Amino acid sequence: MGLAQRVQYFSESVIREMTRLAAKYDAINLGQGMPDFDAPAEVKEAACRAIHDGYNQYAITWGAPPLRRAIAEKARRFNGIDCDPDTNITVCCGATECMMATMMALVDPGDEVIIFQPFYENYGPDALLTGAKPVWVHLNPPDWSFDADELRKAFGPKTRAIIVNTPNNPTGHVFSRAELDLIASLCIEHDAYALADEIYEYINYSDKPHLSIATLPGMQDRTVTISGLSKTFSITGWRLGYCIAPAELTNGIRKAHDFLTVGAPHPLQMAGAAAMALPDSYYQYLKDGYRQRKDLFLPYLREAGFQFNDVEGAYYVMTDISRFGATNDTEFVNWMIREIGVSAVPGSSFYRPSERGHTQVRFMFAKKDETLKAAGERLLRIRDRLKASAPTWLAK
Incomplete structure (x- = not known):
């Protein structure tokens, strides 16, 4: 044994x-x-208020409606992604669970998943847990850019998905429009998904604006955009993440999420909706x-x-x-x-x-x-x- x-x-x-x-x-x-x-004080107060107001039982498995509506509005306004809170958004226990639920929904044993390295340490295990093979592409110091030829060679008949984390952990690299255009063109050519981890989307010091790959031509139906509230509102212990995906992919993600964690904490989701209502x-x-x-x-x-x-x-x-x-x-x-x-x-x-x-x-x-x-x-x-x-x- x-x-x-x-x-x-x-x-x-x-x-x-x-x-x-x-x-x-x-x-x-x-x-x-x-x-x-x-x-922020108002976010903490919203959590206390939600508990006192009785939001202490299960929320809808894929997310409390006020939070999903807030996410949809934020995605439209900040990311340029039009999505329906009822059919395109899943709230999970952190962006980490979002990635795992997405991989379980989309990736089969024997598939290949392209991962840029150095990589956030969960990506490799996520692929292995689904039975997929990680295919590594290097981000090269000192500017942490990738070699276009190396990326092209990484794509093949078994490629199912590529993980794109921008702004990037651990390098701090912000992917440029040209880099994302190349990734998008290869996804389309090889019929692969883009799993876009954008958890640090608001923390950007460069002159390159944050760009969601889902907004590029041909990518809306093949991208899962993953983000969360942990880094933006300094609430890493609340474990609130979300996936934005086409309805068909969302159905699969929700099934995996349901049997992984059932749902994220209800009162914290209500407070999350209040957090996302903060002014620009x-x-x-x-x-x-x-x-x-x-x-x-x-x-x-x-x-x-x-x-x-x-x-x-x-x-x-x-x-x-x-x-x-x-x-x-x-x-x-x-x-x-x-x-x-x-x-x-x-x-x-x-x-x-x-x-x-x-x-x-x-x-x-x-x-x-x-x-x-x-x-x-x-x-x-x-x-x-x-x-x-x-x-x-x-x-x-």
Whole structure:
């Protein structure tokens, strides 16, 4: 007797493991993507009000009607996607479940799913859990663009879908119109789906506007657009995500979602509808706040010796640690947690094979200014500590 084969391909989340280590050593957690600042007061108040108003039993499985209506209006206004809240929208327990339910609805064993790497660590296991084969296409530093020929070669007769995450975790890359046009043309040519993870859609510092691939010619009927409220409203613990898809695909997603989780928390969905009714000024405030955090924290990293290009979107920065002589990302991060008091995520957790990320480390900067300053001051001590302690993993 033993474990099922489907779970033997991957290990426990490295991101969550680094969070536990950070807590053990009282390190500042710049690994897991959760803010240390609170949601807007009116959003919290709406959640309390929903509980007091009796929204404490199951909602409709695929989402409370007020939230689905709010999502449809937001998608029309911000993304340029026209959708019916009753036939095109499914609310799930986070964007993570959205992706899993979508894969279960659309992907069969033996299919191939194209994934850009470095990749958010759930994408590979999602494909493997459905019996599909991940096909990797590289995002290449320093600007994290992909090679068009490599992408073309990745498509083939078994290609069922491609995952497009923009703004991208972990690189911060915002896909350009030209990049999305190429992806769209290949999806159409090979009759493949685009699974568009747009959870960081409002956090964009570049001059490239956020563009939903579903709005490109020929893509409306072959795209599932996935997003959520976690990152936009600093409510990662509420687990509210949603899928926007054509009616036929939505029917399949809803079936998978129903038997995965039944539904997302009803009172939090009602509060989510209130959150999405916030004025446009909130989204500018969100963007400006993250730009300020980026501009505060990244100079500390650069002064400490990490190498990277500026970040275009999301709240992560993928850095190179080879300047320190480090050749093992996991040992470097473990050392940094114990000796420096700052946590990050080893780059290898975002690659297959993992060796491709052994000189990379991802930091996140969704933290209060005082947290980022404290972390930055600690990181500036890295070079002195390396010279003093001479760790065994340091390349000679």
